[in-house]
Structures are given as C-alpha cells and as structure tokens.
Amino acid sequence: MQARMNNPAMLVPDAMGSLLALGRSLENAGVPVTTRAMVHLRASQINGCSVCVDMHSKELVDEGEPTERIFAVAAWRESPLFSDAERAALALAESVTRLSDRSDPVPDDVWAQATREYDDKQLAALVLDIATVNLWNRLNASTRQVPGGSWA
Numbered sequence: 561m562q563a564r565m566n567n568p569a570m571l572v573p574d575a576m577g578s579l580l581a582l583g584r585s586l587e588n589a590g591v592p593v594t595t596r597a598m599v600h601l602r603a604s605q606i607n608g609c610s611v612c613v614d615m616h617s618k619e620l621v622d623e624g625e626p627t628e629r630i631f632a633v634a635a636w637r638e639s640p641l642f643s644d645a646e647r648a649a650l651a652l653a654e655s656v657t658r659l660s661d662r663s664d665p666v667p668d669d670v671w672a673q674a675t676r677e678y679d680d681k682q683l684a685a686l687v688l689d690i691a692t693v694n695l696w697n698r699l700n701a702s703t704r705q706v707p708g709g710s711w712a
Contacts, residue, residue, distance in 0.1 A: 561704060561706055562704070562706070563703055563704050563705050563706055564702075564703045564704050565703050566703075567699060567700065567703065567705055568699050568703065569699060579692070579695070579696075582688070582692055583692060586685045586688055586689050586692075589681050589682055589684070589685030590679070590681060590682045590685070591649070591678070591682050591685050591686055591689070593623055594620060594623050594625055595645065595646055595649050596689055597616050597619045597620045597623065597625075598616075598620065598633050598636075598642075598646060598649070598650060599649050599650065599652075599653040599686065599689060599690060599693070600612060600616040600619075600689070600693045601613060601616040601617060601620065601630070601633050602633050602634070602636070602650050602653045602654065602657075603653050603654075603656075603657045603690060603693045603694055603697060604616060604693060604697055605633070605634050606654065606657050606658065607657065607694065607697035607698070607701060608697075608701055609696070609697035609700045609701045610700075610701075610705075610706075610707050611696075611700040611705045611706070611707050612693065612696055612697055612700060613707075614707035614708065615707070617630055628641060629641045629642070633650070636650045644673075644676075644677060645677040645678070647673070648670075648673040648674045648676070648677040648678070649674070649677070649678075649686055651670045651673060651674070652666070652670055652671075652673075652674045652686060652687075652690065653686075653690050655667065655670050656687065656690040656691065656694070657690065657694055674686070
C-alpha cells in the first residue's frame with residue numbers, strides 16, 4: 561500500500577503543531593491514559609484507520625495492557641474485561657464516531673452513563689479526544705496513510 565499524499569496535517573503550515581497541542585492539552589484532564597487509548601483504538605476500528613489502529617494498539621501494549629484487553633476492545637460490550645468507566649467511554653466513543661447512524665446520535669442513556677463516571681472536565685476531554693481521533697482517522701484513511709510512518 562502506498563499513501564496518496566503526505567499527511568495533510570504535515571503539508572499545511574502550523575496544522576500538525578496545532579493538532580498535537582490539542583492532544584497534549586487533553587492529557588491532564590484526569591482521564592486515564594489507557595482509557596484514552598482504548599477510545600482512540602475503538603474509533604479507529606470503526607473508521608477503518610489502519611494507522612491509528614496500529615498506533616493505539618502499540619500504545620496500549622506500551623502502557624502494559626494485557627493483549628486480551630486490547631483484542632477485546634472491538635467487542636467490549638461482550639467482554640467482562642472492562643470497568644464501568646471504560647465502558648462509558650467506549651460507548652460515548654462509538655456514539656460520537658457514528659453520528660449519522662441514528663436519529664439521536666448520542667442517546668441520553670449513553671450520556672448519562674458517561675456523566676456517572678466522569679466529571680465535566682473529564683467528559684469535555686473525552687468528547688474532544690473522540691472528535692480529534694475521528695479527525696486523524698479521516699486524514700489518514702482518505703489519504704491512505706501507511707501504518708508505521710513518522711507523525712512528528
């Protein structure tokens with residue numbers, strides 16, 4: 561596989577720095593690194609972004625996550641391996657990623673579950689994180705970026 565072009569964020573002046581700065585700003589909002597990586601992985605699986613699936617799977621390995629949990633992210637609802645907070649984050653990630661799949665894109669029960677597990681700052685960070693990973697997925701998938709590339 562060959563990329564159609566360099567990643568657009570690398571071609572537009574200041575775009576990459578701005579996107580990386582947004583990601584860094586979310587690191588201190590109180591959402592565990594592993595939860596964030598699972599959310600990124602799940603959205604990337606849904607969007608078919610091989611670059612991000614590769615990157616976030618490796619991130620979870622680097623964080624010490626057991627392979628069973630990494631493999632189970634795609635089927636988190638059927639797995640006993642996730643906490644209530646992780647389930648809330650994954651449900652929110654799926655809803656925000658699949659906005660056009662239903663008339664109520666983020667159902668009240670999904671939102672309520674997230675508010676039970678996360679405070680406003682954490683919830684804001686999750687929504688921003690999900691939106692950001694969806695942006696990266698769209699950049700990478702549309703230009704057919706190849707896993708293993710350099711992004712910084």
